[in-house]
Amino acid sequence: MSDEVHHDCCEHHAHHHELVVDGLSVRYGEVLALDGITFGTSCGNRLALVGPNGAGKSTLIKAIAGLVPRAGGTIRWRGTAVKRWSREFAYLPQREQVDWSFPITVRGLVEMGRYPQTGWWGRFGRDDDDAVDAALETLELADLAGRQIRELSGGQQQRAFLARALAQEAHVLLLDEPFSGLDRRAAGHLGELFHRLSHEGRLIIASHHQLESLPALFDEALLLDTRQLAFGAAETALDDPSLDPFFTAVTLPVGQP
Amino acid sequence: MTAELLQNPFFQRALAAGLLIGFANGFFSGFVVLRRHALSVSALSHTMLPGIAFGILAAGALTQLSAFLGALFAALVVGLGSVAVARGERVAQGTALAVIYTTAFAIGVAILPRLDTRQELEHWLFGDILAVGPADLWTAFAIGAVTLLTANLLMRPILLTLFEPHVAAAQGVPVRSIQYLVFALLVLSLVASLQAVGCVLSVGLLVAPAATVSLLTNRTPLLFWGGGLLGALGALAGIVLAAALSISAGPAIVIVLGTAFLLAWLLSPRYGLFARRTSA
Numbered sequence: 150m151s152d153e154v155h156h157d158c159c160e161h162h163a164h165h166h167e168l169v170v171d172g173l174s175v176r177y178g179e180v181l182a183l184d185g186i187t188f189g190t191s192c193g194n195r196l197a198l199v200g201p202n203g204a205g206k207s208t209l210i211k212a213i214a215g216l217v218p219r220a221g222g223t224i225r226w227r228g229t230a231v232k233r234w235s236r237e238f239a240y241l242p243q244r245e246q247v248d249w250s251f252p253i254t255v256r257g258l259v260e261m262g263r264y265p266q267t268g269w270w271g272r273f274g275r276d277d278d279d280a281v282d283a284a285l286e287t288l289e290l291a292d293l294a295g296r297q298i299r300e301l302s303g304g305q306q307q308r309a310f311l312a313r314a315l316a317q318e319a320h321v322l323l324l325d326e327p328f329s330g331l332d333r334r335a336a337g338h339l340g341e342l343f344h345r346l347s348h349e350g351r352l353i354i355a356s357h358h359q360l361e362s363l364p365a366l367f368d369e370a371l372l373l374d375t376r377q378l379a380f381g382a383a384e385t386a387l388d389d390p391s392l393d394p395f396f397t398a399v400t401l402p403v404g405q406p
Numbered sequence: 407m408t409a410e411l412l413q414n415p416f417f418q419r420a421l422a423a424g425l426l427i428g429f430a431n432g433f434f435s436g437f438v439v440l441r442r443h444a445l446s447v448s449a450l451s452h453t454m455l456p457g458i459a460f461g462i463l464a465a466g467a468l469t470q471l472s473a474f475l476g477a478l479f480a481a482l483v484v485g486l487g488s489v490a491v492a493r494g495e496r497v498a499q500g501t502a503l504a505v506i507y508t509t510a511f512a513i514g515v516a517i518l519p520r521l522d523t524r525q526e527l528e529h530w531l532f533g534d535i536l537a538v539g540p541a542d543l544w545t546a547f548a549i550g551a552v553t554l555l556t557a558n559l560l561m562r563p564i565l566l567t568l569f570e571p572h573v574a575a576a577q578g579v580p581v582r583s584i585q586y587l588v589f590a591l592l593v594l595s596l597v598a599s600l601q602a603v604g605c606v607l608s609v610g611l612l613v614a615p616a617a618t619v620s621l622l623t624n625r626t627p628l629l630f631w632g633g634g635l636l637g638a639l640g641a642l643a644g645i646v647l648a649a650a651l652s653i654s655a656g657p658a659i660v661i662v663l664g665t666a667f668l669l670a671w672l673l674s675p676r677y678g679l680f681a682r683r684t685s686a
Contacts, residue, residue: 214573215576216572216573233578234576234577240576242570247570248569252440252620252623252624252625252626252629253569257626261566261569264566264577269560269562269563297624
């Protein structure tokens with residue numbers, strides 16, 4: 150796969166592929182939604198954002214993706230400050246927020262991932278078609294390419310958006326609650342995909358509200374409730390006994406392992 | 407009869423105008439269907455009537471430009487007015503829009519006949535494509551060309567904006583400007599269709615073609631080009647049908663397009679009523 154050429158360099162130059170978030174704050178009008186979030190991670194990792202409802206998990210995802218303006222703080226990716234958006238970032242919305250009845254095929258959706266490359270007027274060339282084909286192939290969607298996006302299962306819909314991110318050649322995948330609403334099999338499949346994509350050198354950041362599955366699905370975890378409460382390896386970051394009160398708030402009954 | 411009719415310059419111009427307006431409006435109906443804004447289009451089309459009256463009052467005479475500016479002005483007043491009323495949260499925006507646009511329409515119906523113009527009120531309401539003059543034909547051509555050219559040049563940012571406005575904004579698409587542009591093109595299309603089908607029926611031309619195509623395909627580009635093709639064919643068929651049956655052309659066009667929609671709804675191989683029945 151051609152993408153590996155881009156990504157296998159991460160092993161040797163980890164410092165070039167660092168995402169550093171420093172003092173990130175977001176306000177919605179008067180309300181402080183995020184306060185001084187500070188962490189650093191690098192590509193090849195899977196980072197979970199954990200916290201109770203309304204803690205700002207989605208807001209943090211959107212702030213990194215540039216969808217909501219920052220009230221303060223900086224984001225640096227590979228040593229360069231990200232002003233608003235980087236072509237190497239891809240945002241994958243929560244499934245409930247997508248207009249699934251939009252008359253667009255899976256292939257059409259994945260082609261949208263090439264727009265940042267082609268620009269508004271550029272021809273959709275051979276490279277673009279190849280990138281779309283490769284992304285569809287990687288996510289096992291080639292047979293479904295002609296389907297309208299509503300005619301997919303939940304897991305397939307999630308993969309269609311992942312395919313768009315791959316077509317965009319994004320290095321940082323920002324996902325809002327990717328596992329919510331997926332059945333056990335689809336969740337398992339998505340977990341394997343995360344593992345594979347991160348091994349190819351991508352950085353995966355996802356909000357997640359299921360503590361039991363956290364160590365299996367993610368490498369790192371950031372616990373937040375407007376402020377940042379903990380950050381570290383997925384197995385240990387949440388071990389601090391002082392965080393216990395949050396766990397009751399975080400764990401929601403969801404039918405997945 | 408037909409050969410004689412085709413020699414008639416009025417009929418020839420009507421066919422040419424139907425082709426141009428039908429294609430441009432059919433193409434644009436793709437955006438209306440994507441935005442799911444059929445109701446607002448209905449409101450906007452009715453708002454054109456007082457807009458035109460206002461244009462005549464302000465400019466002293468009726469030209470396509472004064473009609474367009476008047477329609478744009480009225481559309482803005484009604485559109486923004488409904489948003490402002492709905493801000494109080496007591497009245498839903500759809501409710502506010504319905505009240506305001508019918509009131510605006512009523513004002514138009516009341517004052518247009520009193521103004522000094524050549525056309526009858528009925529002409530404004532239901533169109534009179536056989537009265538199309540050479541100048542009107544050029545205007546229809548110009549509006550169609552501008553709409554098609556702009557929409558095609560900006561197809562990618564427009565699609566991004568319609569599908570995921572927040573993501574589009576993050577990627578540097580000027581979402582607000584694109585939304586205003588689509589709105590302006592919509593008003594322009596409405597003004598163009600006024601001659602053919604009038605302001606009451608123009609909704610048909612601006613919704614039905616792509617709505618029909620959307621029952622037949624999932625490919626977004628086809629929604630636009632297929633809608634254009636269907637709009638053009640529907641307009642031509644409507645004009646011919648009107649001549650054959652001695653009915654007005656505007657209603658005939660809309661009836662043809664409505665019938666096409668109904669047939670697609672029933673018979674679409676994938677999404678039609680019968681297909682769903684048999685697969686269920």
